[in-house]
Amino acid sequence: TALFGHIRRQGGSPILRMAARALLHMLVLQIVLGIATILTNVPIWLASLHQVGGVLVFALTCLVLQQTRQRPDP
DSSP states (O other): OHHHHHHHHHOOOHHHHHHHHHHHHHHHHHHHHHHHHHHSOOOHHHHHHHHHHHHHHHHHHHHHHHHHHSOOOO
């Protein structure tokens, strides 16, 4: 939550803002998929979606970190 608040206050590049929003949405989806996986008998398609979601969360986190470490153009 602090990361998203910081990005909103500081602005950042359009790619950073888009990646941060996508990361937030993927985190919520990943939590919902995880809960659904636990509450059901874990159908293979749901478990697979949860795994794909984990990969997307990791990739988006890497993109957000890469964008925050880029130096602004002079």
